[in-house]
Amino acid sequence: MSNCSSLLLGLTDIDVDLVGIGADGARDVRVLTAPAWVGRCPQCAVVSTRSKGWVVTRPKDVKVGPDFPKLLWCKQKWLCRNTSCVRKQFTESVPQIPPRARFTVRAKKEMAAAVLDGWRSVAEVSAAWGTTWNTCHRAVVAMADPVLANQLAPIRVLGIDETRRGKAKWETDPATGIRTWVDRFDTGMVDIAGDQGLLAQLNGREVATVVAWINSQTPEFRAGITHVAIDMSATYAKAVRKALPHARIVVDHFHVVKLANQMIDDVRRRTTQALRGRRGRACDPEWTSRRRLLRGVERLTDQQRQKMFHKLDTFDPDGDLVAAWITKELLRKVMACKYRGGLRYQIAAALEEFSRVHRRLQGPGDPHPGHHSRHLAAADHRGDRHRLVECPQRRLQPHRQTHRPDSVRVS
Numbered sequence: 001m002s003n004c005s006s007l008l009l010g011l012t013d014i015d016v017d018l019v020g021i022g023a024d025g026a027r028d029v030r031v032l033t034a035p036a037w038v039g040r041c042p043q044c045a046v047v048s049t050r051s052k053g054w055v056v057t058r059p060k061d062v063k064v065g066p067d068f069p070k071l072l073w074c075k076q077k078w079l080c081r082n083t084s085c086v087r088k089q090f091t092e093s094v095p096q097i098p099p100r101a102r103f104t105v106r107a108k109k110e111m112a113a114a115v116l117d118g119w120r121s122v123a124e125v126s127a128a129w130g131t132t133w134n135t136c137h138r139a140v141v142a143m144a145d146p147v148l149a150n151q152l153a154p155i156r157v158l159g160i161d162e163t164r165r166g167k168a169k170w171e172t173d174p175a176t177g178i179r180t181w182v183d184r185f186d187t188g189m190v191d192i193a194g195d196q197g198l199l200a201q202l203n204g205r206e207v208a209t210v211v212a213w214i215n216s217q218t219p220e221f222r223a224g225i226t227h228v229a230i231d232m233s234a235t236y237a238k239a240v241r242k243a244l245p246h247a248r249i250v251v252d253h254f255h256v257v258k259l260a261n262q263m264i265d266d267v268r269r270r271t272t273q274a275l276r277g278r279r280g281r282a283c284d285p286e287w288t289s290r291r292r293l294l295r296g297v298e299r300l301t302d303q304q305r306q307k308m309f310h311k312l313d314t315f316d317p318d319g320d321l322v323a324a325w326i327t328k329e330l331l332r333k334v335m336a337c338k339y340r341g342g343l344r345y346q347i348a349a350a351l352e353e354f355s356r357v358h359r360r361l362q363g364p365g366d367p368h369p370g371h372h373s374r375h376l377a378a379a380d381h382r383g384d385r386h387r388l389v390e391c392p393q394r395r396l397q398p399h400r401q402t403h404r405p406d407s408v409r410v411s
């Protein structure tokens with residue numbers, strides 16, 4: 001038998017016997033076990049000569065050409081004649097298609113790679129391969145687990161953030177029968193400055209969860225972390241202070257700018273309510289400018305900016321919304337220092353400009369925002385950067401959102 005077809009298929013442990021076109025237009029490929037594996041016991045590797053008949057299986061393989069060829073594997077069942085072998089009977093199997101496997105090894109690897117490296121969802125890949133979500137997920141787990149079991153390489157900056165997924169629910173452990181509460185929030189641990197990406201995804205967002213993961217790492221790994229980037233969550237800050245007391249806590253730009261944008265939305269809603277006594281509508285100039293207000297100034301043309309200010313002038317004579325917008329842009333300017341080289345005098349100048357505007361915006365009757373800064377100070381004892389960044393937003397916040405004693409969030 002020529003093995004050209006087998007080589008073309010790329011499976012050397014089986015031989016292509018016949019290829020035909022099925023009723024559905026797909027290729028039916030009848031294959032036989034390669035001579036080297038015929039009658040070989042998978043337990044003791046002794047070749048048997050006592051057949052118990054034939055069986056046909058249909059393992060799925062990778063896409064070859066325009067579609068997935070349908071494999072029909074005709075193989076024999078055998079009795080193992082080795083008296084010392086615990087296996088009395090067996091069906092032929094080959095390394096590329098293990099016993100009872102419904103997919104070839106390479107097909108499972110391709111599915112897992114599509115999820116892990118191709119950034120595709122398990123549901124999408126399983127649908128493309130015509131299999132169930134569970135099968136695809138098992139392939140992903142089989143590929144990911146050995147990698148995750150490896151010791152993490154040292155990192156310098158650890159990122160901690162929460163992710164919401166699905167609904168919170170009770171789950172029952174099939175082995176013990178114990179019911180546990182599965183939080184809808186996960187905590188993601190990320191290597192921000194390196195290339196290891198997501199280090200772990202932990203269920204829950206409590207101090208104990210984060211501390212337990214950090215403590216499970218090696219002392220070298222913990223000692224190598226110099227900075228931890230978090231959102232403005234007091235929980236994460238507390239966990240980091242507890243588990244990594246030597247590391248410096250920083251707030252990442254994304255969350256700071258996100259809060260600034262939320263502040264603009266809050267001021268816009270509050271001003272609309274105060275002036276019009278109702279929620280914003282499509283006929284209101286501030287409502288039509290709501291997205292433009294959130295856009296970075298560098299992404300607005302002169303004409304767009306003038307048009308926006310003209311609209312706001314007629315709507316908001318006190319200039320609250322304009323002040324909020326200016327504050328947001330000055331905050332972004334401070335953040336942008338990093339991209340301009342992060343030189344100390346640049347940062348100092350940007351902070352000074354920010355503080356100057358803040359002082360001018362602060363009216364005499366306004367409550368001093370400093371009473372909230374204890375949380376921010378708690379996030380970083382060694383610097384006042386957070387206070388300088390965050391306090392100006394307080395004045396422009398709705399009152400109801402300024403009382404969160406257990407949180408450093410300012411939105």
Ligand SMILES: [Zn+2]
Pocket residue numbers: 041042043044045046080081082085086087
């Ligand atoms: Zn055997």
